[in-house]
Amino acid sequence: MTEAPSFDVFQPHDHRRCRKEALAAVLAECSARKLRLTPPRRCVLEALLEEHRAMTAYELLDRLREAGLGSQPPVVYRALDFLLANGFAHRIERLSAFVACTHGEGAHEAVFLVCRACRQVAEASLPALARNLEAEASEHAFRVERVAIEVEGLCARCAGAGA
Ligand SMILES: [Zn+2]
Numbered sequence: 001m002t003e004a005p006s007f008d009v010f011q012p013h014d015h016r017r018c019r020k021e022a023l024a025a026v027l028a029e030c031s032a033r034k035l036r037l038t039p040p041r042r043c044v045l046e047a048l049l050e051e052h053r054a055m056t057a058y059e060l061l062d063r064l065r066e067a068g069l070g071s072q073p074p075v076v077y078r079a080l081d082f083l084l085a086n087g088f089a090h091r092i093e094r095l096s097a098f099v100a101c102t103h104g105e106g107a108h109e110a111v112f113l114v115c116r117a118c119r120q121v122a123e124a125s126l127p128a129l130a131r132n133l134e135a136e137a138s139e140h141a142f143r144v145e146r147v148a149i150e151v152e153g154l155c156a157r158c159a160g161a162g163a
């Protein structure tokens with residue numbers, strides 16, 4: 001996943017291709033890093049890639065159950081742990097839900113643009129902002145381990161619909 005994102009989540013785009021390329025990027029990275037994309041992990045990832053909408057663990061568990069890959073919450077949480085730890089998915093705290101990564105490689109910092117109406121999430125990278133935060137934090141003798149910035153608003157479609 002070294003290429004710049006070629007799809008803008010909130011703009012009309014060829015999502016079939018977007019989804020296919022995202023899956024291919026994860027598969028390539030798994031084989032390069034010798035990571036095992038087990039059936040439950042792949043099932044959760046594919047569910048997240050269907051749309052750019054954030055999904056809850058319960059919704060994802062439904063997918064696992066439908067696919068016959070498990071019906072107990074630990075199955076979905078273990079799959080999510082793998083996807084999160086490897087930077088293939090992100091947790092959106094304010095929605096208590098998850099999205100597939102559309103960016104970057106490995107664990108990385110990101111800024112999430114979260115539509116409060118349709119729960120679609122776009123990932124933007126603002127490294128300059130993150131660097132400023134780290135400098136600011138170190139002035140307070142605080143060591144930053146993880147930055148997760150979530151910006152709430154409306155996507156163009158929801159804003160147009162008068163949501
Ligand atoms: Zn897409």
Ligand SMILES: [Zn+2]
Pocket residue numbers: 087090100101102103104108110123
């Ligand atoms: Zn990401």
Ligand SMILES: [Zn+2]
Pocket residue numbers: 115116117118119120154155156157158159
């Ligand atoms: Zn929206």
